[in-house]
Amino acid sequence: MAPARVNAEKQDAEDELEMKVEKYSRGKGADLKALRDKKLKGQLAVKEKLYGQSAKVAAKAEKWLMPSEEGFLEPDNLEKTYRFPQESIVQEVDLLSSRKPFDMILPVLGPYTIEYTSNGRYMLVGGRKGHLAMMDMLNMDLIKEFQVRETVRDVAFLHNEQMYAVAQKKYPYIYNQHGAEIHCLKEHGKALKLQFLTKQFLLASINSFGQLHYQDVSTGEMIANYRTGLGRTDVMRANPYNAVIGLGHAAGKVTMWKPTSVKPLVTMLCHHGPVTALAFDRGGHLMATAGVDRKIKIWDLRKYEVVKSYAARGQSLDFSQKGLLACSNGSQVEIYRDFGGHDYRLYMKHRMLKGYQVGKVLFRPYEDILGIGHSMGLSSILVPGSGEPNFDTFIDNPMETTKQKREKEIHALLDKLPPDTIMLNPNLIATVRAPKKKEKKTKKEIEEEMEEAIEAAKNTEHKKKTKGRSKPSKRAKKKEEGVFRAKRPFLEQSKEVVGRPDKKQRIGEEVELPKALQRFAKKPQS
């Protein structure tokens, strides 16, 4: 009995490892048997073996070095997880976690919006009426708090907590952590929403005229400025997978943008009314949208199809690192969880005090916490299973020291991606591009073809003719003619490619310089 169980366990462990290995080997290798080139086959076989080893080691590392798993609320047979109030959850969790949820009542300076750094350590709070504050959430202390005395529409951290952008009444501004204003980004205009693309160091904003701006914050260069032409909107989210910006519009459309294309990459008709909120999953394949038509839809972005549709209102949406979906509606916050196969069902529910309008919900990275910015301040609640339990210090480190932070900043700058790399499918890079319908030939290609044609013309056999028509001189002449005839179309082509029409020369001839300047003119080569 016992050995059988041990065997079964062993088998299970092996299966698990295999699954992980599959994950790390990123798809299957090529079918080497079909290859005919033996040298390539040998090289690829060696490479594949290395890949396999690497995947295996990575899987093992994951197994042994990242043992913590997210824990969800587990109901007894008749209980429902969404009936658990925060109170009872707080009672059950450990001391450290029980200190994390809080409510901050700030009734004066209006509805609040919040933002976390990518490592989840710092929180930026923006009150509509000009209140800005940055907090260290690890030791819960206020780093800086100040008043800008004008409307604050949105806040966004740049690459780390050292700088952040704030969309204010007329323009977005960039402040440093001490609250000193560093830049005023006038070109963006009256920005309604800000998003920062970390890998590309781009600050994207949408302003009240529906213009989308991309600005490189490392060089200060304005990368792109596009008119969406779809009206004012304040629904904007960046897809963390491919850094494509998603915008929700009043006509029920969701458009996706990249900095190098004037037209949206994808336009989807998602709702029958205006789109109120938008969120992307971390994997980039799922998108959640909420509309005025009282629907929340979850889309598969690979097929552009609805995976799931709910009848519920959503003022703001957010996906957690582990795929929970938070949705706010009036003073109520609902959290959905994927129960397998994109079957999102209600997982938790939280109700604020009546009259508190929730403005923004945002999951805190690497913590099981949902931050809520509402009309009377901000609060945070515990959502078990929302955050990634294992953090990779190469990517984000919530416990970063100053030195590490500096190091990371430099590395991030060195690894900065150019804005062209933003595309719907980033895996496309380095693949073979699809053949164009009509590709212009290069000069070299034209020359090669011409040579071939000439060769062919030279080698054509001429008929033997009588009465002196096959004299050597005649034959030579004929051959020459043939060559010329073969050459002519190519010469015309190359002229097109080079794009230097004779016009220029003619102009040069025609325009006579005044006599005083003629001596400076380039002498005609003769």
Add this chain to the structure above:
Amino acid sequence: MPKNPAMRRAKPARGPEKKRRHGPRLPTTMRRELDAMGPAPTRGSDDEEVSDVGAEDVYEYEEGVPEEEAGKNGRYDAVAKYEYEFDSDASEADEDVPSEEGEDMEEDENDDGEDEEKQIRILQETTGMPREAFDGKKRKQPLELPLQHGDGPVTIHDLLDNIQGKPGYSKVRKRLQQQEKKTMVMAAPLPKVEREKLERRVTYDTSRGELTKWERKVKHNREAPTLFFENDSNLGVNTIAAIANEFKPRTEFEKRIAEITRSTEIMEAHKNDGAKILELNKIDVEDVRERQNRLAKMRSLLFRHEMKAKRVKKIKSRTYHRMLKKDKLKAASADFEADPEAAKDYAMKQEFKRAEERMTLKHKNTSKWAKRILKRGLSVQDEGTRAAIAAQLQQNALLTRKMNSMKDDSSSEGSSDDDDDENDSEAKMLNRGKEKILKVLEEDKEIPNSGVFSLPFMERAMKKQEDAAYEEARQALEEYDDSLRKLEDDNTEQNEDLIKVTGKRTFGPAKNTHKNVNKRQKLEETENSDSEYDSDPAQHLGDDEATTKQDDIKLGTALLDDEQNDLYRSFDDIMKNPGPKTTFEVGMLAGDSWKTVKSSKGNDNDITNKSKLQAPSIVDLNPKQWDNNPDSDSEEEMVEGFLTISDTKESYELPSQAELIRQAFAGDDVEAEFEKDKMEVLNEENPEPEKPALVPGWGQWTDIQQKKGLPSWMIKEHEIAKRNREEALKRRKDSKLKHVIISEHVDKKVEKYLVRNLPFPYTSKDVYEQSIRMPIGPDFNPAISVSALNRPAIVKKPGVIIKPIQYEEVDPHQKPDEPKRVIQRVTPNQNAKKASSKQSKGATSHKRKW
């Protein structure tokens, strides 16, 4: 034969000497025999052979000294010979030349010659007389040959005379005589062309062998991921074992220990121990015999089977094969009933066949034969051909028809399994009945598109019939539903598990009423999607069902409606009063995009009307969806605490009429607008071709021209352009997605990140793309493999000279996984040399050292 390579190499250099070998010679075997008898007397005849075997490079030039060897006049006395013999012994002792047979005295002779030279020189110097004076002193001719007269060649008889009287002489003589009796005719030498051909072939063979031996090594090097070039840093000491092996006892103590350990007793004991172990390995004779018998039996069985199969295969009789096929089918059908595995297999096979058919369209008049016949006209053909064509088409229709897939069955099974524990058998029975009816309903709507049934009146009649049947079936369904509902009233347990309801096919099995709530959600969804994009319903109904037949869908949706209605009713009976329904009708009526408007939704009994309904509007669903949400936790309150408040239950207020209408219209507008937008984008990316028009004044000179209208080529061109555009539109990614526009615009800035042509060794795009799928950087790989993944093809320290390739044995089975180390030795290693010398056997002058 001596194994000294240097000696062998001398062989080809002996060109001029070969010519002297023309005379009759003893066969080698005989010569050996003679040698064994006694070396001395036959020396003369052996001379050439000796020089052949024992000549060293150094002496070659002296070998041709004719005065000493060819001197047959016997000028030299015997004394000189003795001297020579003595000398030879001494020199042999000195030089320690490995001479096994003791007959390579050649070199000694030469030695002698040298000595003599020296002597003469000394004499010359001392006496001052010319060299010729002393030359006469030269002794030569070591052989005791009988005196020769004239220049005739030495015959065998001459040689035989010498050994007369010695033991074995008679034997030799007899054989010789026998040989002489047979008149040997020398074959004429081959013509030069032939000879050269042979030579070339041999040369080719050898050189090929020479080259192919490199193959392995070269292959190895080419396949190795990395080549290291490094100088030999081997100090000669490899392992501890090697050191221990070379250990020699030196001190007293060590010697004594060695004595003990290497004593015979201990060795013996050790050996015995090993033998004991071996003893255990013994196999019983019986076992072996049994095994052999068994194997033999198996082999014979196999053989017989094979023979039988061969015979059966040869049978050409048609009837036989027909019978066989029938039998097989029968067996298979029996099998299906017995075990589901076989049925599944069969279904898979069928599915594969159908897929193949869909791919190839083999039976859809694509064959050469069919095309030809169609070209000539079907009406012209005889009865048989027409029948054949019809049969083929029938086959195609059969194969390409949508089938009830296995999935449905399994899902229904699964669902029934799901509720096994909680559901009573009655409900199950009812469900099953319902399912069956649904199946029947579905199955009967296949309208053949050829033959008599395709005629319009037949179609109409069939439809009528179908409707009637459908009506009947629905009534039955209704009944089932009623009974189910009753059941459900009793059954208060609510199951939260969701069943996947996809497409119209599967809602039959999903009809378990205690899953009411979930199912309703699902249904709403399918319906919603239906209503949102209702002109393309097939696609949104479900991914699995891509049926394009409009009536199918109608039927499906109608069914859906029906059932949904019932469900709603039931739900309302349980939960709520059907109050809001009346208000929704307005919104519904307002929506003009739906083709038919349901007039009386509240009326449950009106069935006939509903069946025509395509899809209800979305607006009317909303309130129900709304109350769907709180229903699960309906009256439960959240506990007060924290910042939560519990007293408010979501109180939903009906939106005003105006708002409802606005929403409905807004939705309509959005869709139409989007469609327009999409059209615009499409036209922009694939512009519509211009309409063909004549340039005014051209082609309109005469009445006839005007009557003719546009020239045919223009129309044709236009059509082609149109078709191209349509194809381009079809090829778009968003061609099937009504609600999506995906820009096909090619971004030039992205293009620089793509590869223009496939990189060299690759020939297929897939292989290339799969080979770059893994990131190789340190961020993505463990430290162990990063260096291996990023190592350059050749690693070499500065200053190391890469020497030409050296030959060494390579294990052919060893895979070149690890980077290969090419270790260059200052002196070519001993093994390599040996191997090369072995290889050069028979090769022409091969002086190159590896």
